[in-house]
Amino acid sequence: MDVVRTGRSSWRHGGGRASLGALVFGLACAAGAAEAAPAIRWEVANRFPLFRNEDHFRALAGIYAGLPLADRQNRPVMALEVELEKRADARQLDKVFGDPSTIWRFGWASALVRSTCFSATNRGHWACRLTNGEDYVGARRADILASLTEPLAGRDCQWLVNGTVAATAACDKQIRLADLPIGTAFTLAARADGSAVAEAPGQTIRPVTILGMGDSFASGEGNPDKAAVLGTDVNNFQESSRLSGESGWRGRLRLYPLRYKHNFDKSFGIGALWINQQCHRSLYSHQLKAALAIALEAPHVRVTYLGYGCTGAEVFEGLLGYWAARDDVPKDRPGKAGQYDASPQVMRALRDLCPRPLKGFNRFSPPPRFSWQSDLKRCAAFKQDPDILLLSIGGNDIGFSRVIAGEALVAGNHFLSLRRAAERLWIKGAGPITFRDATAAESSLSDRYHILAQAFERLLGLNASQIIQTGYPQMLHTGSGTCPHASSGEAGTAGMDLHEIFRISKPTTGADSVAFVDGLNAKIRALGAGIGWQVVTGFADEFKGHALCQPGMADGSNGPDGLRFPVSTPTGQRWTPFSPPRWQAYRPRQRWFVTPNDAFLTANTMRTLAGSGGDPHMNGRAQPVLAATLSGSFHPNALGQAAMGDAVLTALRQKLGLPVPGAPVP
Structure with missing residues (x-):
């Protein structure tokens, strides 16, 4: 700018063609010099x-x-x-x-x-x-x-x-x-x-501190940081009258792949790895990915990310109260530290942010009596103040997992009456409810959100304008319709043929699901606006065309997995349509959700049942169902989490006043 001002002054006082020519020559030289002058980046x-x-x-x-x-x-x-x-x-x-x-x-x-x-x-x-x-x-x-x-x-x-x-x-x-x-x-x-x-x-x-809290959609459930690896050895966990639609297998033993080299201990070993095993917290979480994106695109920013999302969490059981989540993690023993932590997510944040541990804040198991109002307090000053809290909460509060139990779990219609009765009992234990029941429960969210907002401000110093809340994605919308129900044939069990208990059995499930998600997101937006939170729900429509039942890879090919669960000969020597060790948990797919088949093959969460003597070969008929439901079925996969992360990132940029890459810096 100084060079340009000098040139304009020469033109004013020179007064002729020679002066104008000198000006042009001078500007050209100055421009060249400006281009060559180095700056610091x-x-x-x-x-x-x-x-x-x-x-x-x-x-x-x-x-x-x-x-x-x-x-x-x-x-x-x-x-x-x-x-x-x-x-x-x-x-x-x-x-x-x-x-x-x-x-x-x-x-x-x-x-x-x-x-x-x-x-x-x-x-x-x-x-x-x-x-x-x-x-x-x-x-x-x-x-x-x-x-x-x-x-x-x-x-x-x-x-x-x-x-x-x-x-x-x-x-x-x-x-x-x-x-x-x-x-x-x-x-x-x-x-x-x-x-x-x-x-x-x-x-x-610039220091930026971002907290992440909430439920399984916040934790990244269904996307372990290191997927389990299955081998070709087989094991029968149950008898089956149906196997991936192959009638020739009626009445034979259903065979499931064991982990590679049988790498399990008495509780089926570590299997998949998570950044936090108990909460199934993952680096694939959309909250973490959005925070990482800020760090990648803003060269002068240093992001401290503190994530606490936990599968199954609700407002009062998880965020403000104790919540055990998974029970397959070790507790403290004399001389040996475990990993069990059921403490409220707000308490975990205080544990990290306060300069010294506050009395009682390292209590990982629920005490006989606990109230967040009286037992949680803010320290005098944080080591660093949080700037933003990313939040995903509400689905478990209204019973979303119980809706899935009511819409996608059905006792098999097979000749083993005892087994059919056991499946019905298992489904009953899941507490299935209807979409209408869950919609009616949405009335409870208003009080819960207001209490949560008060807790965030009182304990973490976060006002409403610092909260970004996400809604929930469409699961069964194919872009041109909805996932079909079981009367349509195998399509009703697409992605869930590992066990006959999984199926979309009602003709209304697809349409009801779409209406329910739209209604829930509208409710969350209205409640958030009343409190002052920024609510992000626009990504829900982006999931249309990436539904739970849609096969194929993102590049248009079908790939080795499709939606079918692998079937084995009795010796495990021949698998169709693919061999379990060839499963790729994180290959780009058309679907943005974890199917029950995906969950079994990716996370393979198991439990040792009482009376089995610790032998995983004897742990019964429920294991395939547990391996699917405890491993994140019906949750966004890594691509779904990424789609949510992009929506959250847009809100993060606005809240932090950061420009879009390539945009002029004011």
Whole structure:
């Protein structure tokens, strides 16, 4: 700008053609000089330190940077997920993600699940130490990567921070500057041969703290960070009169694949791995993905993400009260720390945010008496104040899982009357209700949301404008209709033929489901508006055409899995339509939901039943059903979570005042 002003002044006072020519020549020279003048660009080295290994973030940042600008602007979470899955499938992921020959089965997140700033044994983020020795929560310093926009080849540059030389390196190389202050302005400068090359005053690493809370849609249920791997050995958990529609198998033993090399202990072993086993909390969660996207697209931001979503959680059982979730995690024993934690999610946040543990906040099992109003309190000052809370809650409060039990579980019509009675008893125990029952229960949400808003403000210092609440996606809308019911033939059991108890049996289920989700989202929007929350529900329509019953891959091919459950010969030597070890949990699919078949093959959650002597071969007829229902059936898969993440990201940008990538910075 100074050069331009100087040129205009010469033209005014020169007064002739010669002066005009001189001006043109001068502007051309000035423009060339301006283009060649270097400036300083920099970015926080690890902008998402939940990933303790900076190489993990840098690898993701490199893949993100290669996405088309339109994708980075409009659908970065989905585009990144698809790209990661494609590279994993092609064995082309960077080695920091693990062995390419196996990562295609485990999923890209498997390399990160045991190297995050969440610890299963202390049940929180508070004890995590970063490489510079600081705490993850409340860190005050971070490293940056700096370079010149116009590298000066063949020269050495001194890099200065606030006037003090911090490093020296070749001017055409990127340099790392360690331990710069977070949240405090600093000046960067570069000089060569004693002369100033570039200066960037008033630079700041902006700290952003995002909390994630809620139910199974928040936790990422159905998407373990490391998928279980099944082998070709078979086991019979039940007798079956129907097997994937093959009448020739009537009355024979139904055979199911065991885990690879039978890697289970008395409780079926670890199987799949999660960042939090008890809550089935996953790195594929849309809340985490949206927070990660902020870190990827905003180079001067450092995101502290604290996730607490837990499968099965409700407002009073999960967020503000104790909730056990899964019961297959170890409790503390003398001299050995377990992983069991049923404490309220708000308590877990206080445990992480407060400078020192508050009395009673490390109580992981429910006490005889507990009230959040009297037993939870806010510490005098947090290590860092949260900026945003991402929330998904309400579905369990009105009995959404019980609706699924009423609409998708039916006792088999087979000749074994005792087994049929047992299945009916099992379904009854799930407490099935109708869509109408759940809609009537929506009246309870108003009081629950208002109480929750009060708790967030009182205990976490979050006002209503800092809350982003998500609704729920359409599950059975195919784009041109709805998933068919069982009278249509095999289509009514698409994706759920591992056990005859699963089926869409009512002709009205599809239409009722669509109307129910629309009504629930409208209710949540109205309640949120009354409180002051920002409610995100627009993604629900994007799920149309990606329904639970839709087969095929995202690229239009059918792929090796389709929707059928693999069937074996009695010896496990021949499987159709594919062999279980070939199952890829995270290959891009047309459907954005986890079917019961997917859940069995991906997470394979099992239980040891009483009276079995700890032998998983003897654990009975319910195991395939448990392996499906306890593994996230009817939840968004990684692609569904990504679609939700993109919608949340748009709201996050607005709340944080961050520009869309490529947009002019004000």
